[in-house]
Amino acid sequence: xxxxxxxxxxxxxxxxxxxxxxxHGALARHDVALLPPARLSPALARSGPGxxxxxxxxxxEYLVRADGDGPQATVRATARxxxxxxxxxxxxxxxxxxxxxxxxxxAHEARRPRLEAAAMHATARGAHRIVVHSRHARERVAAVxxxxxxxxxxxxxxxxxxxxxxxxxxxELRAALGVSPGTFAFLVFGQVRRYKxxxxxxxxxxxxxxxxxxxxxxxxxxxAQERAAVERAAAGDPRVxxxxxxxxxxxxxELHLAADATVLAYRELFSSxxxxxxxxxxxxxxxxxxxxxxxxxxxxxxxxxxxxxLTEALxxxxxxxxxxxxxxxxxxxxxxxxxxxxxxxxxLYRAAADEATGGG
Numbered sequence: 421x422x423x424x425x426x427x428x429x430x431x432x433x434x435x436x437x438x439x440x441x442x443x444h445g446a447l448a449r450h451d452v453a454l455l456p457p458a459r460l461s462p463a464l465a466r467s468g469p470g471x472x473x474x475x476x477x478x479x480x481e482y483l484v485r486a487d488g489d490g491p492q493a494t495v496r497a498t499a500r501x502x503x504x505x506x507x508x509x510x511x512x513x514x515x516x517x518x519x520x521x522x523x524x525x526x527a528h529e530a531r532r533p534r535l536e537a538a539a540m541h542a543t544a545r546g547a548h549r550i551v552v553h554s555r556h557a558r559e560r561v562a563a564v565x566x567x568x569x570x571x572x573x574x575x576x577x578x579x580x581x582x583x584x585x586x587x588x589x590x591x592e593l594r595a596a597l598g599v600s601p602g603t604f605a606f607l608v609f610g611q612v613r614r615y616k617x618x619x620x621x622x623x624x625x626x627x628x629x630x631x632x633x634x635x636x637x638x639x640x641x642x643x644a645q646e647r648a649a650v651e652r653a654a655a656g657d658p659r660v661x662x663x664x665x666x667x668x669x670x671x672x673x674e675l676h677l678a679a680d681a682t683v684l685a686y687r688e689l690f691s692s693x694x695x696x697x698x699x700x701x702x703x704x705x706x707x708x709x710x711x712x713x714x715x716x717x718x719x720x721x722x723x724x725x726x727x728x729x730l731t732e733a734l735x736x737x738x739x740x741x742x743x744x745x746x747x748x749x750x751x752x753x754x755x756x757x758x759x760x761x762x763x764x765x766x767x768l769y770r771a772a773a774d775e776a777t778g779g780g
Contacts, residue, residue: 423453424769427464427472429483431457439523439693440478442577446762452769461503462510473773474517477543480504481527484539489531497532501539508546517772520544521551522561523691528615529642541565548772551765553691554712560690572768575716576692577761578753579700583672593678597636597661604738605634607679607703609672610694612650612664613642621685622653622660624730631659633738635683638663638675676701681723681737681745684708685730692716692756699753704745706733717752720745 430436432444432454444454455472458464460483464472477483483504486496511518520543527536544550544565552558553576562568586593591601599605606625612618618637625635637654641647641664654660667675676682682698682705689695689711698705699717707713709724716722720740725733 423451424766424773425453425455425471425473426476426769427455427458427474428476428478429460430478433457438579438582439576442579442582442758443761443765446577446758447766449759450762450766452762452766460507462506464507465510465514465516472516474519474769474776475507475511476519476521476769477547478521479523480520480540480543481524481530481536484536485531494532497535501535504539505542505546508542512546512548512776515777517549517769517774517776518543518547519549519551519768519772520547522557522565523553523693525557525560525564525690528613544570548775549768551768554715556712556715557690572764574761574764574768575756576696577758578756579697580750580753582700584670586674586677587670588674590677593674597634597678599634599636599661599678603632603634604681605636605679606706606734606737607675607682607698608635608637608639608685609667609675609682609698610639611642612637612639612646614646615686617685617687618646619649619653621683621730622650622657624685625660625683625734626653626657627731628735630738633734634659634661636661636663636675636679638667638671640664640666672697673701676703679703680742681706683730683734684713686711687727689713695722696753696756699749702746702750704737704740704749706730706737716756717749719748721748721752 432441484497484501486493530536544567549572550570551572551574552561558571558573608618608621647664654662682703684694684705684707686708689708692712695705695713695716705722707722707724709726723733723737
């Protein structure tokens with residue numbers, strides 16, 4: 421079978437999210453040739469050695485976003501959006517398949533909401549295939565962007581083996597974090613951003629009338645206002661530990677080893693990457709009942725909460741069997757198999773390429 425040539429935006433590399441590296445590692449085993457990083461522009465459609473059969477787009481908001489808030493930044497962002505739309509039109513006209521993976525229904529903390537939304541709608545219209553990670557996401561994308569016939573569910577893969585093994589024991593790690601033996605430790609992990617509702621998570625945790633629980637918040641703050649809100653929410657409660665800074669890869673598994681459960685207090689879990697990270701490290705999670713979480717894992721790997729019920733869900737999680745929860749978490753992660761995802765994605769590339777050239 422001839423390898424399908426794919427240009428990915430972003431391409432795997434130092435600045436790409438781990439998802440991109442893991443996806444392309446799987447695709448390499450399925451006759452997919454990843455082209456060198458390139459600029460997304462109409463020139464990408466020119467024939468020649470660097471000519472792709474398929475262009476795969478992720479995180480459209482970052483393809484059109486420009487640093488800064490002034491008029492010049494708006495001009496740059498508008499130019500990027502125009503270049504994206506021109507590239508999509510040229511790629512389709514010249515027989516290149518276009519695939520878009522929708523990781524977020526809309527841009528988080530959108531800088532130019534109308535422009536970013538317009539770029540996402542244009543991408544939905546211009547794509548031959550649109551990938552989502554769950555049935556819930558498929559319904560939400562269809563409601564916002566239409567294009568139901570293009571939507572394909574391909575699950576998000578696991579992160580097993582992606583991060584270095586812990587260098588210290590669980591007891592050592594917990595002691596370093598100030599977590600006493602016998603204490604049930606919750607972890608909020610990753611960038612502190614508004615949509616993750618970290619101050620609300622802290623408030624729900626503080627409503628637990630117990631001393632044998634702890635909450636660790638670990639990740640860099642998205643902006644100064646959100647950082648201040650988290651610090652205010654945690655003030656005066658010795659059960660809450662804040663590590664508001666960059667978390668290097670070598671600390672990721674260690675923080676999860678120290679925890680008994682993670683907390684994802686979003687209103688909606690649209691994609692399952694954050695959940696799969698926790699499950700891949702053997703940590704059960706408290707998750708919103710609305711969204712994709714319950715498609716990814718079931719109790720005791722997860723404890724779901726409805727709006728207003730986070731404190732109750734936290735308390736329920738503390739009464740579970742840790743070893744059963746850990747085993748269930750790892751089993752759910754292993755089910756998100758990258759080899760199967762690579763097969764499915766490669767098939768979608770070929771279908772998009774055939775459609776683009778009139779063969780499908």
